[in-house]
Amino acid sequence: MRINELQKMMSKRRLDAVALCDKFNIKALTGVEFDAAVLIVERAPKKPVLYTDFRYIPAARRLCPFLDVKEMSDFTAHKAGKVAYESKVSHRKYLDFKLRFYQAKFCEADEILNSLRAKKTDVEIEGVANAAKINDKVWAYSFPRFKPGMTERDMARVIKSAMIKYGDGEAFETIVCVGANAAECHHMPDDTLWNGREALLVDMGVKVNGFCSDMTRTIPPKRTSALYRRVYELVKRAQQAAVDALKPGMTGVELDAVARNIITQGGFGDAFGHALGHGVGYEVHEAPIASKKSKCVFEPGMIVTIEPGIYLEGNLGVRIEDLVLVTEDGNKVLSKSPKM
Numbered sequence: 001m002r003i004n005e006l007q008k009m010m011s012k013r014r015l016d017a018v019a020l021c022d023k024f025n026i027k028a029l030t031g032v033e034f035d036a037a038v039l040i041v042e043r044a045p046k047k048p049v050l051y052t053d054f055r056y057i058p059a060a061r062r063l064c065p066f067l068d069v070k071e072m073s074d075f076t077a078h079k080a081g082k083v084a085y086e087s088k089v090s091h092r093k094y095l096d097f098k099l100r101f102y103q104a105k106f107c108e109a110d111e112i113l114n115s116l117r118a119k120k121t122d123v124e125i126e127g128v129a130n131a132a133k134i135n136d137k138v139w140a141y142s143f144p145r146f147k148p149g150m151t152e153r154d155m156a157r158v159i160k161s162a163m164i165k166y167g168d169g170e171a172f173e174t175i176v177c178v179g180a181n182a183a184e185c186h187h188m189p190d191d192t193l194w195n196g197r198e199a200l201l202v203d204m205g206v207k208v209n210g211f212c213s214d215m216t217r218t219i220p221p222k223r224t225s226a227l228y229r230r231v232y233e234l235v236k237r238a239q240q241a242a243v244d245a246l247k248p249g250m251t252g253v254e255l256d257a258v259a260r261n262i263i264t265q266g267g268f269g270d271a272f273g274h275a276l277g278h279g280v281g282y283e284v285h286e287a288p289i290a291s292k293k294s295k296c297v298f299e300p301g302m303i304v305t306i307e308p309g310i311y312l313e314g315n316l317g318v319r320i321e322d323l324v325l326v327t328e329d330g331n332k333v334l335s336k337s338p339k340m
């Protein structure tokens with residue numbers, strides 16, 4: 001269980017307590033999503049304590065017998081000496097923690113939680129793989145329904161409704177770009193019309209049973225210029241090379257470099273301005289990261305996107321993204337939608 005792993009890490013770092021508010025961090029440790037809760041984990045053999053609203057107490061006790069469940073108002077003075085908390089807690093929560101952990105030295109819990117969450121459990125792997133599968137289904141349903149005369153918003157709406165039909169809706173705002181709009185890598189769908197011949201870039205992820213997915217497909221224009229062809233083939237080759245290379249022991253920097261070197265050698269290094277990939281799980285962006293600076297080392301059970309792109313302002317944008325699971329002897333691509 002992750003709580004035991006966390007407690008081991010805490011002893012190594014001489015941490016007395018970890019105080020968590022983020023619902024996904026709490027879910028990763030307990031398996032349950034609580035909207036208003038604080039989880040205090042102390043070193044073994046102490047039982048972690050979940051403080052929550054009285055409305056959630058019966059459910060929390062039933063679902064998490066390994067926790068001591070208490071009402072939020074019982075969260076009072078605590079004499080832990082070194083306490084880690086999430087960097088994104090509100091100022092108010094921080095003041096609250098300072099008051100309760102009255103003699104504590106505080107530090108950041110992010111790195112520990114990120115590394116625990118990066119390596120997925122079997123249930124989580126199955127959950128993300130299923131979300132990726134449903135995402136393929138949504139794309140297969142939606143793309144043939146794109147018709148000339150539709151706007152980016154219309155096409156995004158087709159995808160969104162398919163996500164509700166087959167899953168639990170969007171994991172993030174669906175991105176649909178017509179033509180040169182794809183040069184903005186996070187373009188929000190607007191009223192730009194598609195004439196049926198222009199290029200399309202679609203970045204989409206459905207949420208299913210609490211798990212996210214993420215995939216990007218670029219559809220070249222009906223009549224491609226030599227430049228477009230060159231860029232598309234380069235991105236496709238860089239993406240495939242990174243997929244072929246990913247295996248345990250590799251670092252985030254190394255994986256990023258596999259794709260980045262190909263794009264740089266092709267003459268478009270400056271046009272690939274973002275990281276190669278990110279983890280996906282309860283959230284659509286989480287650890288591990290594959291980038292120019294990422295120190296992460298890939299391990300079996302990690303899930304990461306591989307999504308190189310080339311963006312030429314006012315002209316074109318190409319990105320191809322798959323969701324990939326690191327396995328004992330390499331990796332398994334979870335996104336199965338065809339590429340052009």
Ligand SMILES: [Mn+2]
Nearest residue numbers: 214305307321
């Ligand atoms: Mn992504």
